[in-house]
Structures are given as C-alpha cells and as structure tokens.
Amino acid sequence: MSFSYDYTDYGNTVDQGTLASSYTNALTTYFQFDGGASIAAYLAHVNGLTVDEALVLQTAIEKGEFSLSGLFGAAQSKVGAVYGDDITNPVPTLTVGDTVINLSAMFNFDDLDTATWETITKKTGTIYHTREFYSDSTDPEGYTDDWAAPQNEKPTAEAITWDVNEYDDYAVSKGEDVGETSNTIDLLTAAKAADPEGLALSVSFTETLPSYITYADGKLTINTDSTDLDYLKLDEQLTKSFTYQISDGVNTIDNTVNLTITGTADQFTGSTYVSASVTSGFNTTTWDGSFNFTLTAPAGAFDFAGTALVTVTGDIDNDHADNVNDEYVNVTLEGGSAVKLETWAFDTTGPNQEGSTDYSTDTASANFASVDKTVSVSYDSNTAGGTNGVDGLSLVGVDVTADYTYWL
Numbered sequence: 001m002s003f004s005y006d007y008t009d010y011g012n013t014v015d016q017g018t019l020a021s022s023y024t025n026a027l028t029t030y031f032q033f034d035g036g037a038s039i040a041a042y043l044a045h046v047n048g049l050t051v052d053e054a055l056v057l058q059t060a061i062e063k064g065e066f067s068l069s070g071l072f073g074a075a076q077s078k079v080g081a082v083y084g085d086d087i088t089n090p091v092p093t094l095t096v097g098d099t100v101i102n103l104s105a106m107f108n109f110d111d112l113d114t115a116t117w118e119t120i121t122k123k124t125g126t127i128y129h130t131r132e133f134y135s136d137s138t139d140p141e142g143y144t145d146d147w148a149a150p151q152n153e154k155p156t157a158e159a160i161t162w163d164v165n166e167y168d169d170y171a172v173s174k175g176e177d178v179g180e181t182s183n184t185i186d187l188l189t190a191a192k193a194a195d196p197e198g199l200a201l202s203v204s205f206t207e208t209l210p211s212y213i214t215y216a217d218g219k220l221t222i223n224t225d226s227t228d229l230d231y232l233k234l235d236e237q238l239t240k241s242f243t244y245q246i247s248d249g250v251n252t253i254d255n256t257v258n259l260t261i262t263g264t265a266d267q268f269t270g271s272t273y274v275s276a277s278v279t280s281g282f283n284t285t286t287w288d289g290s291f292n293f294t295l296t297a298p299a300g301a302f303d304f305a306g307t308a309l310v311t312v313t314g315d316i317d318n319d320h321a322d323n324v325n326d327e328y329v330n331v332t333l334e335g336g337s338a339v340k341l342e343t344w345a346f347d348t349t350g351p352n353q354e355g356s357t358d359y360s361t362d363t364a365s366a367n368f369a370s371v372d373k374t375v376s377v378s379y380d381s382n383t384a385g386g387t388n389g390v391d392g393l394s395l396v397g398v399d400v401t402a403d404y405t406y407w408l
Contacts, residue, residue: 003030003137006113019115019131024068031094032064039106043094046105050153053099060096067095072133081116082130092134111136154251155201157191162259166232167225170265170407181225187218187244191255199248207242213259220257232263233408265407272296272304272404276377277311277397287314287329287381287389293398295373298406305369306402308333312341312379313361314393326384331396334376336368359394368400375400 005026031039040061044054060066070090075082089112092103113135119127162185168178187193187203195201203218212226220242232238238261245252276293283289295304316327328342341362368375379396381389 003027005133005135020072020074023131023133024071027068027071028064031061031066031068042106043101043103047101057096057099057101065096069093069095072131074132075130077128077130078125079128081114081128083114083132089132106137107134152199152248152250153196154253155193155195155199155246155248157188157193157246157253157255159255160185160187160190160257162190162220162257163262164222164224164259165262166229166264166266168264169225169267173267182221182223184219184221185257187220187255187257188246190257191246193246193255195248197248199250202247202249203244204247205242205244207244209242210240222259222261224261229261229263230266230268232261232266234263234265236263237261238263267405268408269403269405270297270301271306272400272402274400274402275397276400277395279395282393284392287393288379289396290376290378291396292374292376293400295370295375295400295402295404297373297404298408301373301404301406302371303369303405304371304373304375304402305335305404306367306400308336308366308368308401309363309399310339310341310366311361311363311395311397311399312393313359313395315359315391316342316362317391327390328382328384329390329393329396330380330382331398332378332380333366333368333398333400334370336366338380339364339366359392361395368402370402 005023040054040058043049044051044057049057070092073089092107094101094103111134112132114130114132116128116130119129121127164183165178167181168176171178187205188201193201205215205218205220209215209220211228212223214221214223229238240259242257242259243254244257246255247253272295274293274295276291278289278291281289295301297304310331310333312329312331314329316329317325326342328340330338330340332338341364377396377398379393381393383389
C-alpha cells in the first residue's frame with residue numbers, strides 16, 4: 001500500500017512541467033485507486049475526522065474530486081544542481097471541498113528525492129533544473145479493515161467549575177441563615193456528560209482527597225464547616241483541581257473538577273498579657289478610686305477572660321487580734337469579684353498593730369471577664385468595725401493574662 005515514485009520511470013524527462021505532471025498523476029492514481037478506502041481511513045484518523053467525515057473523504061477520493069498541492073519544490077541554477085535545504089519544501093496537502101488534509105503524517109520528509117537536468121541555449125547557456133519530490137510514503141496505520149462500520153465514539157463532558165463559600169460561623173452567630181454545611185455535586189450531571197450512542201455512563205475516582213471532601217457513588221461532597229478550612233481569611237480563596245474518569249463501557253475520557261473555596265469569617269482565640277497600676281494621685285481622704293487599662297488584641301476582639309494578680313502596697317494596719325479597726329482594701333476588676341487585700345502581724349506587739357505606720361504589700365489572684373479591650377479597676381479602702389479607711393496607699397496594680405475571641 002506504500003507509495004513510491006522514481007522519476008526514471010517516466011523516461012528521465014527533461015521538462016519540469018512533464019515531471020511535475022507525471023509525479024502528480026502517479027500520486028493521484030495512488031490515492032484514487034491503489035490506496036482507496038484505506039488511505040481515506042488513515043487520513044481521517046490522523047487528522048481527527050469522524051467516521052462520517054471519513055466516508056465523505058473516501059467517496060471524493062474514489063471519484064477523483066480532490067486536489068493536491070505543496071508536493072514538491074523546484075530550483076534553477078547556472079552553476080549546478082540545487083539540493084536539499086536549498087529548496088523550500090512546502091507542506092503537502094489534499095483538498096476535498098472546504099476540507100484541507102495535511103499529508104505530512106503520511107509523507108516522510110527524510111525520503112526526499114531530486115531530479116536534475118540541463119538545458120542549453122545560445123541566450124542563457126547551461127541551466128540546471130532541479131525538481132525535489134517525496135519519493136516514498138508511510139504505510140497507513142491506526143485503522144481497521146472495518147473502519148467504515150459504525151464505531152463507538154467517546155463520551156463527552158465539560159470541565160466542572162465548583163465554587164463554594166466556607167461555612168460562615170460568624171453570620172450564624174448573629175442569627176443569619178447561611179444554609180447547610182455540606183455541598184454536593186454529581187460528577188456526571190455537573191459535567192453535562194453524554195454518550196453519542198446513548199450508552200450508560202459510569203464514573204471512577206481515584207485521586208486522594210483532602211479531609212473536607214468525600215467521594216461516594218459518583219458524587220463529591222465538601223464539608224464547608226471543616227476546621228481544616230478555618231485558616232482561610234475573609235474572601236481568601238483556596239483552589240484545587242481533581243481529575244476523574246467517565247466511561248461508556250468501551251471508551252474512557254478524563255474530566256476535571258476545578259474547585260474554589262472562598263473564606264468567610266472564622267472565630268479564633270488569642271491571648272494577651274498586660275501590667276497596669278496606679279502609684280500616685282490617690283484620694284488621701286478616702287483612699288478610694290479607680291483606673292482603666294487597655295488589652296492588646298486584634299480589631300473586633302471580644303470576650304476577654306482570664307486571671308489577674310492584684311497587688312496593693314500601703315499603710316494597712318491590721319493585727320487580727322480583735323478584728324476591730326482592722327484595715328483592708330477591696331480591689332475589683334471589671335467582670336470579677338472583689339479581692340480583699342490586707343497586711344497583718346502575727347502578734348499584737350509588732351509594727352503592724354493598729355496605730356503604727358508600716359508600708360507593706362499584699363497580693364491575691366482573681367478571675368475576671370470583659371466584653372471589650374478596656375478593663376476597669378476600682379479600689380475601696382475599708383476598716384472592720386469602723387468607717388475610716390487605710391492610712392495610705394502607694395500602689396494598686398494588676399498583672400492580667402487574658403484569652404479573647406475574634407473573627408477573621
């Protein structure tokens with residue numbers, strides 16, 4: 001079935017037109033009679049034509065309703081024959097109606113041959129004429145003897161675009177309805193999969209999936225409330241692609257799912273440490289007062305809660321002997337209970353007995369809670385059994401460690 005051509009078969013012609021015509025006629029005969037349907041099948045196969053289009057091509061070839069072009073190159077010279085790369089080799093084509101078939105897959109560009117002859121005239125002298133042509137072709141492959149019989153065609157499908165939003169916990173916390181936490185697609189329906197012969201289609205999926213996606217019965221399901229998506233910030237997008245197979249029982253094609261997950265607003269926790277105190281400006285009459293401090297946290301943080309180490313230094317007279325006129329200071333943090341701080345002696349004769357002047361420090365721990373970053377501290381001096389407060393204060397302070405919540 002292979003085509004071959006030797007210009008010596010045509011009388012070693014010395015006329016370019018005759019050589020070109022004889023070569024074209026030989027190739028036309030090969031397509032029309034020697035190759036027949038097999039050549040049409042091969043050309044349809046390598047050029048991606050359908051069976052129906054191949055049958056049209058076959059009919060046209062058998063009737064001779066086609067044309068050939070780009071089959072050879074030519075050159076002239078006064079100094080000798082011109083060979084190889086010096087001749088421009090056009091792309092060989094076969095044209096049937098509006099269909100142009102590239103013959104490059106059939107012709108082997110390594111099997112180029114040339115014919116050269118001389119003409120001598122008084123006017124021009126010796127002229128060397130060179131004709132370059134394809135001397136051989138590749139045997140058709142990739143078809144069967146029953147190529148024109150109805151063949152099973154591959155299924156068709158469109159790539160799937162799957163866009164989902166991360167489950168919006170923040171919106172839910174405000175009472176908004178954001179739908180279900182799962183989102184499911186059918187891999188056949190979403191791809192608009194179809195089979196030309198109407199055969200039943202099936203799906204196979206073997207890719208490794210992330211923790212928030214599951215596959216079952218031809219469907220993918222995503223858990224948009226998965227904690228593995230909590231790192232997504234507001235409007236930040238995560239993209240992933242998955243490949244799966246669609247089969248009609250004869251042919252199988254690959255199809256793609258392009259997934260985009262858009263972050264919403266997730267709840268996170270953080271912690272902060274603050275040391276705050278007041279050391280001057282005390283009301284020397286009542287020794288009562290208050291001050292505020294601000295916790296360091298992201299914008300929008302709330303629900304601050306933690307522990308505070310409360311410290312008071314002052315002249316707090318207390319012997320605990322008779323529990324009369326014993327002095328102490330109540331310190332209250334916003335959202336916490338009052339902490340009673342008092343210094344006292346282990347006997348009634350020491351420097352801490354009532355009426356003495358002794359600056360000492362007392363500390364105590366307490367829990368507290370605040371809805372915002374600003375935390376208030378109030379202090380109130382008292383005397384058991386009397387109305388007078390302590391004699392003096394030089395420090396009221398807190399060391400706060402707090403956890404907080406914020407949306408990102």
